[in-house]
Amino acid sequence: MEISLANAKKLNWLWQDEHEIEWIETFIQAVDKSGKVCKYKLTDEQKALLQSLDHKNVISKSRQLGISYVVCSISLRRCICHPNTTCVLISHSQESTNKVFAKLKQQFYSIPDIIRPELLTNNRQELSFVNGSRISCQTAGNKDLCRGDTINGVLHMSEFAMWKNQEGQMQSLMQAVTDSATVIIESTTKGFNLFSTTYMQARNGENDFKPFFFNFINGSSLFIPQYKLAVKSWKARHNGKMLTEDEYDEEEKSLAKLGMTPEQAVWRRGKISESSLDAFHEEFPSTFEESCIVSGSSVFDNNKVIRLQQAIVQQNIKPLSLDKIVGIPQVLRPHVSNRNLKVWQIPKKGIRYVLGCDVAEGLGGKRDSSTIYVSDKDGVQVAEFKSNKVKPYEFADIIDAMGRWYNKGLLVVEKASGGHSCIERLRYDKKYMNMYKYKCYDEFKRTIWKVGFDTNNKTKSIAVNDMREWFDKGLIDIQSNDLLEEMKTFVAEDNGAFNAVVGSHDDLVSACWLCIAGMKSAFWYPF
Structure with a gap:
C-alpha cells in the first residue's frame, strides 16, 4: 500500500x-x-x-x-x-x-x-x-x-x-x-x-x-456515568433536589476547596454508604496522607490534623521574624535566621513554660533531629527547634538558652541517645536546676530521684496516649506544620510500639509528648 x-x-x-x-x-x-x-x-x-x-x-x-x-x-x-x-x-x-x-x-x-x-x-x-x-x-x-x-x-x-x-x-x-x-x-x-x-x-x-x-477529584472524566447514576438516585430520594455546598459536612467543605463538585460529593456519599469512610479514604484518597490511613494504625486523627494544617494556612500563622523577637539570647539568633528555631510567641512575664527536648546525635544527612517543643501553661505552642546537625554538647547550650529565656522553664529531656551527655552538661556545667525527674530504687530499697525522662515501653506508651488524648480534646494548640506532618505518619505497630513509618521521622512528636509529660507532672524547681 x-x-x-x-x-x-x-x-x-x-x-x-x-x-x-x-x-x-x-x-x-x-x-x-x-x-x-x-x-x-x-x-x-x-x-x-x-x-x-x-x-x-x-x-x-x-x-x-x-x-x-x-x-x-x-x-x-x-x-x-x-x-x-x-x-x-x-x-x-x-x-x-x-x-x-x-x-x-x-x-x-x-x-x-x-x-x-x-x-x-x-x-x-x-x-x-x-x-x-x-x-x-x-x-x-x-x-x-x-x-x-x-x-x-x-x-x-x-x-x-x-x-x-x-x-x-x-x-x-x-x-x-x-x-x-x-x-x-x-x-x-x-x-x-x-x-x-x-x-x-x-x-x-x-x-x-x-x-x-x-486523586479521585482530578480523575472525574472517567467517572461521569457513575456520577450521573448517583445524582439520579440522590434526586429520587430527595424530591428531585440536588445536594448543595451549604449541606456539606466539614470534610466535604475541605474537599470542595480541592475542586470536588456536588456530583462528586453525591457519588462519594454513595460509595461510603456501601463500605465505610476509612475504606473510601484508602481506595479513593484526596491526599497521599489520607491514602495511608489504615483503620487503627494511625495514632492521631489525620482528618483533624489536615484541618489544623488548613487553618494554619487560612489564618496565616507564621513564626516571628528575627527583628520582631525581642530579647532573644545571642546564641539563638543564628538558629532563627536558618529556620532551625521558630518562635510564635516571645516569653511573657510570670508565665510558666515547659520544654520537651528530644536529643539526637547530630550526624546530619537523613538521620534523626534534635528537637525542642515549647508550650505555655495553657497548652499553646510558643516555639520549636529542629536540627540534625547540632551535636549533643551544642544542643545543651541551646536548651539552656531557650529554657532561661522562657522564664527558666521546666526542661523534660529524654535520656536516650545523646540525652545523657546533654543532661550532665545542663545540670552540672550550666547549673540548670528546673529539670524533670523520675523516681527509682537502688539495691538497698532507697528512693533515688534521677534527672531526665527515662523512656521505655511503659513510659512511652503512657506519654504517647496522653498526647493523643490532649490532641483529641483540644488541650494543646499546635502552631507547627512540621509537627503536624510528622503526626500523619506516626503509627501504632502490630507489637504495640509507637513509631514513625519507615522513611519518616517522629522527633517533633517525641518533643511534644515529652513536653506534655512535664505539664502533667507537679515538678517545678525555681532557681
Missing part, C-alpha cells in the same frame, strides 16, 4: 518521541466502561503523566484512573517505534495479569494494519514482534522476576503495595533495568509499606524516583 507524501511526513512526525501522546490518540482505539470501541482520548491526568515521566517514577493514586491502560499504550508505541525493545508489565495477582494482557491485545489489534507489526508469539501472556521487541505480562509472587532479563522499554509495577515480597522483587527488577527504560511503580497505598515509604522518600527528595499523586 502506497503512502502519500503528506501521510509520510505525518508518520515521521508521529514517530518522534516527543509526540507520544499524539501517536497513541491517532492509532489506538479504546473500549469504554460500557464496552463500546471508541477513539482513545487521554484524560488530562494521563497526558500530564506521560509528559512528565522520568527514568524512575512512583505514582500514588485513587482507583480506576486508567493508569494500567495508558501504560499498555506507551509500551506498544515504544515496541513498535523502537526495535529490540523489552517491556514488562507486572500485576499483583494472576487475575489482574489476565486483565492487563487482555487490554494489551485489544489495543494491539486496534492499531491499523499498515503500522501494526507482525507477531512472532502471542502466548504465555507475551507479545513478541518481528522487529525484536516484546511485551511480557507477569504476576508478582514469591520468586524473583526478570532474572537475566534486560528491560530497556517500560517496567510497570502495578498495585505494588499489594505485592507479597516487595523488597526482594524491587531489588531484582531494578537490576534488570537499563538507563533508557521508564520505571513506573504505581499503586493505591494500602497503608504503610515499602510503596508508601518509596513515595514519601521521593517526595522528600531522598531517592531517585519522581513522585506523582492523582
